[in-house]
Amino acid sequence: MSHFWSAVQWWEEWQLRFLVLASLFFQYFLFLAALLRKRRIPAWFRALIWLAYQVGDVVAIYALATLFNNHKKDELEAGIRGHLDTLWAPILLLHLGGQDGITAYNIEDNENWRRHLLIAASQIAIAIYVFCKSWWFDDTRLLRAAILLFVPGVVKCLEKPWALKNATVTSIIDSSDPQMMLTMEEKDDKPAKTLEDYVQQAATECVKKPTEGEASDEYFVDKMNDEPYHLFVDLSHPYSIRLKNLKIMVAETGRDEAHDRVRLFLSRGFDRLYTKHKASYGGVLRAIVVFLTFVDIGLFQESRRSTYVPADVVVTYILLCCTAALELISACVVLASGLPLPDDQIAQYNIFGYLARNKKHWTLRHLAFLLGLKDHHDHLCCTTPPVPSRHITELVYDHIYGGWKDYIDADGVRHVNDDQDKATGSRTGIKAVDYYRRFNDSRGQRTLEWENKNLLERSKPLGHFERSLRRPFDESIIIWHLATEFCYFDHVDTGGDAPQHSRVISNYMAYLLFVRPWMLMPGTRRGLFRAVYLELRKMLTDKKSDLEGGDEGTDKKKKKMKVPTRAMDEIARKIIQKVRNPRKISAAPTRPGRVSADELVRHAWDLAHELMEFAKGKAVEIEEKKLKEEEEERKRTVKSEAKTVTSSAEKKAEITISAKKEGDDKMWEVIQTIWVEMLCFSAGRCRGYLHAKILGNGGEYLSYVWLLLSYMGMETMAERMQMTELPMDGDTGALVTASNVEDDDDNEQAPEDPPRKQASKDPSGTTATLTPAAVVPTGSVAVVVPIFGNDNNV
Structure with a gap:
């Protein structure tokens, strides 16, 4: 028992020293973590950062409370120890002020600035009370050192709640500068007052392609760089500023610099939301703190150190020197380039890879299931290594720039009804603003429209292609993810970039669907990924379809078999063999209004088969064209019959191989374009607040796409939500025409019938009957959506 009380007494004597050193340790850890x-x-290291962020303040507060209690006791040793540990109080206030690079851990922490202000005020009061009640004025140098430390300690302690307040949604909204916006508008000769004017001028700027010199408005570039955080609260710039944004982004070097500029x-948005680096007074305050801490070291060196407890002298030296070094390094980071740039890698999640890894991690997966951490296990163990995203950013840039230049007509007459023009002799068509909205609402329809026009003369339209885009968005993602994998593993890789880029975007969209469904769009069903995974696993383990008999007990055992360990390509090829024959897939009955995983898998294969x-x-079209050209060339240059036969046969084989490669390249080009459209569609429908929230956890590549869309003049989420009226005539938005789908042929309206209110004309002249559909406003355009069984994502 005596040993216990001795330990308690020892802890009473040493606990304050341990607490202040622990507080110092947490500050260094948080600086490195920032x-x-x-x-x-890794997730485990991010958990340590969160723990240090929470515990660091607790340790500093507990140390101040201990210091306060010690100085209320009558048993202080002649006041000697009270002299020196009082100097620790302002250092603890510096620790409470936190590190510049980690003011807030989550974006929700900014809204708690009042609580941090109350804590700071109470701890400052405690530190001042301890200082006034316990100091003996027999060591003036130490007194000056303490006073000098109190000044930056109090200021830095109050700086944290002030920085948190400035990063709240309300403060960012209030900090917008309408005067700057008006000034920028006044500088324009032809300011864009309406959406129509803006679209006209924006398309003209893209066609003109300004040079780097013309886009070098240094004042505006600074504003553009310093104020991206307004977009995180869904504040859109006026049209005149967006035009200047676009002018900078489409300059000659815009494509090469787009990725780095968005990064x-x-x-800068992260710095405003989660750090103190955007504070205008930050550099001056850091310099003052560094100067005063080094002055305090000199004053302490000249004080009467020999009269104090040696252990306290050592602890004081450690606190002063380490705090001064930390503040110096932090000041250099603030005054120099700031924190490193965010990660620009794109996460990957593949459903076939998910199948292949489950056997390898079976024991850990089962343990995670018992602990209720299965989702975390799937996230950690089944996510494939991320890949660089620069090439994907360039694809998105080309997609947006091509949309402005080739799809959104500056004169409003490029996309016209040719038959009507020939009949009337006039130039009519949908306005550019309608195509602007249509482009922003497209998630594959623009590619479908173009490819169907090219196919009408030679073959039947892409029916499964079209139906896959008319489904809810989360279903479209899983269908296209499977179809991309089917095409990749069942088709010979041409060696081009399009297959790799398509798979990168496909895997990333699958990652968002499974790991971050709330970033796709409201109502996204994460369970679709799991349901399709179980269906594919069943296809790999259930031998019922391969056997002509078997009792029920045997089937149940086979259904419980674990997925064998095989490579992704082996798993993919076996699944492809299953889905080639629809009779081998046992379609389970589903309730009316619900989609089955079996249906999604079959639809994905139908889509992949149609693409192949x-x-x-x-390939046939290209081969016929080249053979015809070759035949014409041969007739002109033939020299000898024998030589002609040989060279013609060899040339035909070369043409066949080349045509097949070009056909495959065209297929992957279509798949790549569809995925780019889906990526942009999803990014444009995620609120700025969600992009700001995910920045605190390392960020997502979707934020790159979202910010690039904003700075290249595309429609913002705020504009969609602020729509005041339904689209006028000609504004078809994201409407998918149904006249090219075989199943909907009966719904087409005969030419002699009078037009109905429910019918809408698309630019190609085809008519889609909208009677069995719902008009759902999605922002700037009312989208006509077919009513499916499950319309959570419509």
Whole structure:
């Protein structure tokens, strides 16, 4: 028992020293963590950062409370120890002020600035009370050192709640500068007052393609770089500023600099939301703190150190020197380039890879299931290594720039009804603003429209292609993810970039669907991924379809078999063998209004098969064209019959191989374009607040796309939500025409019938009957959506 009380007495004597040193340790850890938290770091390390962020303040508060209690006791040793540990109080206030690079851990922490202000005020009061009640004025140098430390300690302690307040949604909204916006508008000769004017001028700017010199408005570039955080609260710039944004982004070097520029914007947004680096007074305060801490070291060196407890002298030296070094390094980071740029890698999640890894991690997966951590296990163990995203950003840039230049007509007459023009002799068509809205609402329909126009003369339209885009968005993602994998593993890789880019975007969209469904769009069903996975697993383990008999007990055992360990390509090829024959897939009955995983898998294969047939058709078309050209060339240059036969046979074989490769390349080009459209569609429908929230956890590549869309003048989420009226005539939005689908042929309206209110004309002249559909406003355009069984995502 005596040992216990001795330990208690020892802890009473040493606990304050341990607490202040622990507080110092947490500050160093948080400083290092702040340099890494923009990067893609392991979840366990991110958990340590959160723990240090929470515990660091608790330890500093507990140390101040201990200091307060010690100085209320009458048993202080002649006041000697009270002299020196009082100097620790302002250092603890510096620790409470936290590190510049980690003011808030989550975006919700900013809304708790009042609580942090109350804590700061109470701890400052405690520190001042301890200082006034316990100091003896027999060591003036130490007194000056304490006073000098109190000044930056109090200021830095109050700086944290002030920084949190400035990062709240309300403060960011209030900090917008309408005067700057009006000034920018006044500088324009032809300011864009309406959406129509803006679209006209924006399309003209893209066609003109300004040079780097013309887009070098240094004042505006600074504003553009310093104020991206307004977009995180869904504040759109006026049209005149958006035109200047677009002019900078489409300059000659715009494509090469787009990725780095967007990355810089996201970094500045992170600094405003989660750090003190955007504070205008930050550099001056850091310099003062560094200067005073080094002055305190000199004053302490000249004080009467020998009269104090040696252990306290050592602890004081450690606190002063380490705090001064930490403040110096932190000031250099603030005054220099700031924190490192955020991670620019794109996460990957593949459903076939998910199948292949489950056997390898079976024991850990079962343990995670028992602990209720299965989702975390799936996230950690089944996510494939991320890949660089620069090439994907360039694809998105080309998609947006091509939309402005080739799809959104500056004169409003490029996309016209040719038959009507020939009949009337006039130039009519949908306005550019309608195509602007249509482009923003497209998630594959623009590619479908173009490819169907090219196919009408030679073959039947892409029916499964079209139906896959008319489904809810989460179902479209899983269908296209499977179809991309089917095409990749069943088709010979041409060696081009399009297959790799398509799979990268496909895997990323699958990752968003399974890991971050709330970033896709409201109502996204994460369970679709799991349901399709179980269906594929069943196809790999259930031998019932391969056997002509078997009792029920045997079937149940086979259904419980674990997925054998095989490579992704082996799993994919076996699934392809199953889905080639629809009779081998046992379709389970589903309730009316619900979609089955079996249906999604079959639809994905139908889509993949249609795409591969599309590639074959393209190859035949290209081969016929080249053979015809070769035949004409041969007739002109023939010299000898024998030589002609040989060279003609060899040339035909070369043409066949080349045509097949070009057909495959065209198929992957279509798949790549569809995925780019889906990526942009999803990014444009995620609120800025969600992009700001995910920045605190390392960020997502979807934020790159979202910010690039905003700075290249595309429609913002705020504009969609602020729509005041339904589209006028000609504004078809994201409407998918149904006249090209075989199943909907009966719904087409005969030419002699009078037009109905429910029918709408698309630019190609085809008519889609909208009677069995619902008009759902999705922002700037009312989208006509077919009513399916499950319309959560419509």
